Amino acid sequence: MASPPSTATYLFFLLLLHAAEVARSQSYVGVNYGIVADNLPPPSASAKLLQSTSFGKVRLYGADPAIIKALANTGIGITIGASNADIPAMAADLNFAKGWISSNVSPYYPASKIILINVGNEVLYYSDENLKTQLLPAMQNLQNALEAASLGGKIKVSTVHPMSVLGQSEPPSAGRFDPKYVDLLKGLLDFNKATGSPFMINPYPFFAYQSDPRPDTLAFCLFQPNAGRPDSGTNIKYMNMFDAQVDAVKSALNAMAYPDVEIVVAETGWAYQGGPNENGATIENAKAYNGNLVAHLRSMVGTPLMPGKSIDTYLFALYDEDLKAGATSEKYFGIYKTDLTSIYDIGVSKSSQGPLATAPAPALTPPADAPATGGATTLPTNSSTTTPTTTTTTAPNSTIPQNSPTARVNASKNAGSLNIIDINFVVVIFLVVASML
Template identity: 40%
Template sequence: MTSCFSFFTSLLFFLLTISDSLFMQINGLSFGINYGQVGNNLPSPSRVAVLIRSMNVTRIKLYDADPNVLHAFSQSNVEFVIGIGNEHLQNMTNLSKAQIWIQHHVLPYLSQTKIISINVGNEVFNSNDTQLILNLFPSMQNVHNALVNLGLDKLISVTTAHSFNILENSYPPSYGSFKQDLMQYIQPIVEFLDEINSPFLINAYPFFAYKDNPNEVSLNYALFQPNQGLVDPNTNLHYDNMLYAQIDAVYAAINAIGYTNVEVKVSETGWPSNGDSDEIGATPQNAKLYNGNLLRRIEEKQGTPAKPLVPIDVYVFALFNEDLKPGPASERNYGLYYPNGSPVYNIGLQGYLPQMVVPSKSKVLSFNFLVCIVTCLTFTWELSGS
């Protein structure tokens, strides 16, 4: 009977503490989001899990394999892309170390958390570190081979995310091509992705193109706003926004080296709500337009002009403003939310971040009253059983 009492009291306390969120109107779209944690004021993963569920986000991309996050999302329907940071690629060139990494960072969570992909490194070709670049492909191979050895390769894919700067040409989209000096590294990676049926990830930001050439790039074209658009003279395909043109330029670059079955996914895209004085266009209004219009396109399951039957697959950057990110001010202002859970701008997601659980006086009284009822019932049952 004591265990019964304990169960009832635990259940009552749980219901009381979440009662505020049970009656929230929950709206949202099904999309992916980048969950970065480069900040000193971010909410706990357990609170973030409630926010993510209230937004109806179905996919999260991490830049590591934070066990606190993976544990907080156990028994949820959220699918995770986890990351192996650039600083760990040297170790991943050793198959046994790659297998140990998976045994420590993946296996303990698989029974309760949906891990669907491992992103090996991030924008490696943006670095000037030749050794890091040389380590990327063998690291990807070893992580995949370790998954094969553990019988997980059918459940978890392996890939890497690239900066859009790997392209030599991106306009018109059908002329897309990779930089010649990177071809020796990119070619085997694309071949590998084709063999294991994994996507090619690109971090695409129309904001950068507009910021660098505001007199030549149409802001409406960058923001998915009504505009005349552009026509690719080689294909006669019409583009009404820059992101779709960027995606198709990557497809063209992949096709140019002989591969037609590798899917392109956008691992990062977004628009900053603030920036330095020289970061033209970094405003809350523009960020709201970009991300709001993008989410509507995702909801409509649109494809690009060159791939109309393949809905765009996008991870928005990012969930929170991250105050410790280095670089220009824009880097710290890509979040949809402030760390306190309030939206930076309203695009209709209406997510809910629960506050720290500090029961109010009324809730404590209600809880005590309910405990008294359970106690009386327990006592009555014990008397009737004696």
């Protein structure tokens, strides 16, 4: 009869499980890799840069073969996109969808770890009603094409929505989808639920800040100390706008009876430079927002309505894009320069601070540049253009700012403390196991 496992064995397995969870948490942090620029480094250099960070995922706006190939065998999850211009043909013809998979996925998978395909970007933002009704059939045909290629259970299909799909967002518990989108969203959410794919959204506290003149709004947006904002529906005090915006989406999903559909943040970020009317676009604020967001995600505290888990979040963006149209800030969302050095440090470099490094502590005093009442209401283009397989380039996709800041959250735990606990836990267990072997 085999002897029962020793205490040392149990502790060893506990250590492995904990280490796996810590490693898993890093995959929650991804980055957008836009290419609307004429000065970007080669994809091979970008792949090495990404490997030097703790970014576990990268989102492309198209299906650039050079980038997809460069990311082969890196272990980095890749989200790719079919352009808005591809949607009509993809909706009308299953063979077009099969050809798209044959050209953009099959030659690279699984060496290139493609995990998700977005059909279009912020389609519901645009005025093209035909495109909106073609979105779901296009997604269904692409899903069928994946299944025909024996990839149906391995790669998900979704689309990315602007925050303007919410008709109400404040307080977060009252979050509801705009009635004009409900019928379209019901079909899309049925698809998400049936296939296990995420509902993808673009919350930008940076843009909400432009239209919210309250004195504490900047600190609230940057995860800095503030008085918090109570949700009258739940009595939860929200301490940052990111959680409030995400929870508003969660409330809207719950209200439509889709509580189990996962939310993924496809884009969020903060411009470090902008025009004279773009309040808060500074390097200090960009560093504070992105760095504190990374720390918040690593803490695994979650949001008040989704505690104990981090929302998969793609920061915008890897590089500046000097050819972007729109407001001045559109060109200045990059975290890295094109010479591969960081514009500001958000604690994701493996070499300098390690994969569990916490974000640098921002200044606690918000800059005194709060917008005047009725501040800027620009509709910036926060997503890169995508290039369809026909080589037709679509117009830049846009993200509309949140009409209302919805902001409010449970105080996020200090990620630095949690990461120290993680490391101490591993060390203690290792020493205990070693002493018992």
